[in-house]
Amino acid sequence: MKSFVKIGVVLGVSVLAASCFNKSKPNYQYFPNMYEAVGYEAYDQSDAFPGGMEAMYPVEGTIARGQSLYEYTNTNEGYEAAKANLVSTLDSVMIEDNMAKGKELYDIYCAVCHGTKGDGQGILVKREKFLGIPNYADREITEGSIYHVIYWGRNSMGSYAAQLNEKERWQVTEYVMKLRENLVK
Incomplete structure (x- = not known):
């Protein structure tokens, strides 16, 4: 039931x-x-x-979070001005940490073309994928010129601004200067 x-x-x-x-x-x-x-x-x-409007534009004079204003243009004049005037903004107290991080980033992004010693004999050069990569000892480079080239690129080298933030670019710049110093000796 x-x-x-x-x-x-x-x-x-x-x-x-x-x-x-x-x-x-x-x-x-x-x-x-x-x-x-x-x-x-x-x-x-x-x-x-x-x-x-099709889209909203950012407020004039603002920049994206984590970005900074880089005042040197992507021209030969901008390169020369950066070469003459631009200096590192890294803290001089943490030199060893910056060099270690700079070496790590250099080995990832730069050594394939420029070589681990900065002699222009990276693995891609040895395999003849790129030719004519300059030796750091053969060029008059400064911190400003290195940073500018990393930011904008120059000749056959493309920009690495998207891969490296501002601090990392300065760390690689400091490491390249150390490599150049070792090659000139």
Whole structure:
């Protein structure tokens, strides 16, 4: 007898639930935008931006977090100005730590072309993938010129500004100066 009551209750609840279903009117959806997303085109004008702009621009005079303003342009004049005026901003107290980190980064990014000693005999040069990589002893380089070349690139060398942050660029610069000093001796 109890089983007939249970079956009856289940049938009653299912009939009641089925009677609430209406194909012409969908059921209530929680956050309907999650189910039927509105498609936007990347460069369409939108009411979300004032004046129908395509995108919001950063406030004038601001820079992204973790970035700094580098005032030297990617020209020969900018290179010469950086070579003459730009000096390291690293803390002179932590020289050993900066040299160790600079060597680590140099071995990752620079040694394949410039060689581990800075003699221009990296593995890519030995395999003749790149030719004419200069020896650090053969060039008049300064901290500023090295930093500028890492930031903007020069000749066949591309920029490493995206791979190295400002502190890391200075660490590599200090290590390159040490390599040059060892080669000139």
